[in-house]
Amino acid sequence: MRVLVRALTRRVLQLLALLFSISTLLFFLLRISGDPALVLAGENADPEFIAHVARQYGLDQPLIVQYGNFIGHVFQLDFGRSVQSGEAALGLVLARMPATVQLAALGILINLLVAVPVGAWLGSRPHPLPRVVATGLLVVGQGVPGYVVGLLLIQIFAVKFRLLPSIGNTTLVSWILPSVTLAAFLIPRLTRVLATNVSAAMSDDYVRTARACGASKLTVVVRHALPNALLGATALVAGQFAFLLSGALITEVIFAWPGVGRLLIDSVLRLDFPVVQATVFVVAFLVFLVNALTDVLFSILDPRLRRQRG
Structure with a gap:
């Protein structure tokens, strides 16, 4: 029984480490590829509307703050809503x-x-x-x-x-x-x-x-x-x-x-x-x-x- 508990604990820790690493890497890679506020607002949006969207979604905050909020939501299985359809991303x-x-x-x-x-x-x-x-x-x-x-x-x-x-x-x-x-x-x-x-x-x-x-x-x-x-x-x-x-x-x-x-x-x-x-x-x-x-x-x-x- 003790061996089984150790094996399960090791697997759970490995899974958490894997998901944390992938989520972290993906967060920064996606932000390198483009501005999320610009995507949400649309390419033809004026700067004022883009800034409004950034404030609404917290994208005007420092990157480390955005990352902390993102990781917190990830461990709640909350990835936000799709930019295109508005539906829950995980769904x-x-x-x-x-x-x-x-x-x-x-x-x-x-x-x-x-x-x-x-x-x-x-x-x-x-x-x-x-x-x-x-x-x-x-x-x-x-x-x-x-x-x-x-x-x-x-x-x-x-x-x-x-x-x-x-x-x-x-x-x-x-x-x-x-x-x-x-x-x-x-x-x-x-x-x-x-x-x-x-x-x-x-x-x-x-x-x-x-x-x-x-x-x-x-x-x-x-x-x-x-x-x-x-x-x-x-x-x-x-x-x-x-x-x-x-x-x-x-x-x-x-x-x-x-x-x-x-x-x-x-x-x-x-x-x-x-x-x-x-x-x-x-x-x-x-x-x-x-x-x-x-x-x-x-x-x-x-x-x-x-x-x-x-």
């Missing part, structure tokens, strides 16, 4: 988050459905030629930017053949192109990691013992080599999911996906400081949460970690 971000989570989860699912069998097959191949050809294709695929894949998919399936919609998320079929675009960016790396892990596992003693007992090659790969390979790739999958949660920015913009990534891009272009700050805060919290849950999952799946931490 806007939380309303967009489900769309991003859905897209990220679907991209990871497609990633696993393709990378796991291909990586297992590739890692269990004894002959070098198929491995060399497949690895070359994976390297090329990993080097292709995600937005290029997205634009090609739109050109082929939405423009030329008109089989799938290319914008929005109103129907299930509209999820296909953006989720495949994300998965295409993730699949090559996970496949290469799984192939390497399976290849290493095939030479271990327990695999040789299973084959000596008469187990078929398929059984050896599926029941013995692949589970250990997946354990080693768990951190990579979690990292990919955290990356997608941070907002697949270009993909969401290309497909007009109403998620956090598109909201962040729009807010940055409009200098909507409250929404930018709320978006980065929420994303940082979710990424930290995913990493913490990954550590817990490792402890459950790997008995060696349980013994070490016990």
